[in-house]
Amino acid sequence: MEKYKNIFIETMHIRNEANSHDAFLLKRAQKYIKMASWIPGIQMIAVVNSLSMYATHEDSDIDLFIITRK
Numbered sequence: 001m002e003k004y005k006n007i008f009i010e011t012m013h014i015r016n017e018a019n020s021h022d023a024f025l026l027k028r029a030q031k032y033i034k035m036a037s038w039i040p041g042i043q044m045i046a047v048v049n050s051l052s053m054y055a056t057h058e059d060s061d062i063d064l065f066i067i068t069r070k
Contacts, residue, residue: 015054022054029062041068 008014018026026047033045049063050056 012050012053013055013057018054019056021058021060022051022056025051025056025060025062029064032062033064036064036066043067043069 029047044067046065048065050060
């Protein structure tokens with residue numbers, strides 16, 4: 001299993017720490033999450049995909065996973 005984990009990390013270019021672009025996108029995501037958190041019914045907002053793994057590139061966007069009540 002460790003072999004596949006390492007292959008995934010290498011293939012996706014996952015880093016242990018945020019670079020300047022990751023930090024910029026995370027700060028921007030926090031702004032949007034703070035604004036959206038006031039919408040009634042939202043239970044959780046999470047950063048997902050490349051930004052969540054510090055694997056962004058110049059064309060990366062911000063992907064949010066939002067869980068709401070019925």
